[in-house]
Amino acid sequence: MSQKIGRSTLLLNSYPSVKAFAAIVGKKEGEGPLARHFDVIFDDTTLGEETWEKAESRMQREAVIKALEKAKSASTEIDFIFAGDLLNQCISSHYGLRDLNIPFYGLYGACSTMAEGLSLASIFVDNGLAKHAMAVTSSHFCSAERQFRLPLEYGGQRPPTSQWTATAAGAAMVAESAGPPxxxxxxxxxxxxxxxxxxxxxxxxxxxxxxxxxxxxxxxxxxxxxxxxxxxxxxxxxxxxxxxxxxxxxxxxxxxxxxxxxxxxxxxxxxxxxxxxxxxxxxxxxxxxxxxxxxxxxxxxxxxxxxxxxxxxxxxxxxxxxxxxxxxxxxxxxxxxxx
Structure with missing residues (x-):
């Protein structure tokens, strides 16, 4: 059971394991230094979908399915999934995961969402509230730029302080303590x-x-x-x-x-x-x-x-x-x- 050692810190005394994990990325990310570590690299920003938003939803779903495959588990074995993204009302998560029929908690922590989701999934497992829980999040350069900044067609200058929104998704499955991590x-x-x-x-x-x-x-x-x-x-x-x-x-x-x-x-x-x-x-x-x-x-x-x-x-x-x-x-x- 979790032990509180500060106002916001919890020790997870059962040491839950990250049983399986998967990462799905776009073309630009697949050209970077971590390419060989990713499970799937798409060479098209639309992933074959009609819109960037649908592409992001698919990317998140693919990450969850890949993690389940690596864990040799079915979606019915996941007690809770903690998911979120950058788009209004977290639509990437809602539309991406709706067909998996997993009890769902939607999160919004912006770019902190993966740590927030992994924290909650681990706390649930540590306290016996779940045998298996999953955390997943995603972002897409094109959908994020359209929502937060300018239409891509505008072609505006990006200042040196700006960062590139990753077209990527990651999913981690947490289970009872069995092995590292x-x-x-x-x-x-x-x-x-x-x-x-x-x-x-x-x-x-x-x-x-x-x-x-x-x-x-x-x-x-x-x-x-x-x-x-x-x-x-x-x-x-x-x-x-x-x-x-x-x-x-x-x-x-x-x-x-x-x-x-x-x-x-x-x-x-x-x-x-x-x-x-x-x-x-x-x-x-x-x-x-x-x-x-x-x-x-x-x-x-x-x-x-x-x-x-x-x-x-x-x-x-x-x-x-x-x-x-x-x-x-x-x-x-x-x-x-x-x-």
């Missing part, structure tokens, strides 16, 4: 807002939330950055990552030697034109559900803090001149129980 703990984020209004600078808007969550978890768990092989955020990109390191150094915490970011790993930052890096709910989800969980499963990474970050604005709040609140949820993943 294990989920040791979770830390819920707190909404943080330092007044950033620039919709083309998501890294700056989300970095304070990541700093708050990491500081909180290190304090609650009585650990230090050097206790971890990797503290990985998603998706601060290049600018947000630098800001995160600076913010924590001001608090006497130096994560620079163990930090990386999913938005920096997904693409080749020199060869691919993604400006400040990757973003989107599918960015951290696809990196987690391919490269990261595989490395933990193999024992190459023993102790990892996965900290997915989200910008909690909408098109309405942006048009009304509101600031951009940030959130960051943390999941502590390990190779060994008790690590």
């Amino acid at each position: 294990y989920v040791k703990a979770t830390c819920a984020g707190t909404i943080t807002d330092l007044g950033i209004k620039d919709i083309n600078n998501m890294g700056a808007a989300m970095a304070p939330a990541a700093a708050h969550t990491i500081k909180t978890y290190l304090y609650d768990s009585h650990t230090a950055p050097q206790d971890y092989d990797l503290i990985i955020t998603g998706d601060l990109g290049m600018i947000g990552s630098d800001l995160l390191i600076d913010l924590l150094k001001r608090e006497g915490i130096d994560i620079s030697k163990v930090h990386n970011d999913c938005g920096k790993l997904l693409y080749d930052l020199e060869a691919q034109d993604v400006h400040a890096g990757g973003s989107g709910a599918g960015c951290s989800a696809s990196v987690l559900c391919s490269y990261l969980l595989t490395r933990i499963q193999e024992g190459a990474l023993q102790n990892v803090l996965f900290v997915a970050t989200g910008a909690l604005m909408s098109t309405t709040s942006f048009q009304q001149g509101e600031t951009i609140p940030g959130i960051a949820h943390l999941v502590h993943l390990t190779y060994q129980k008790g690590n």
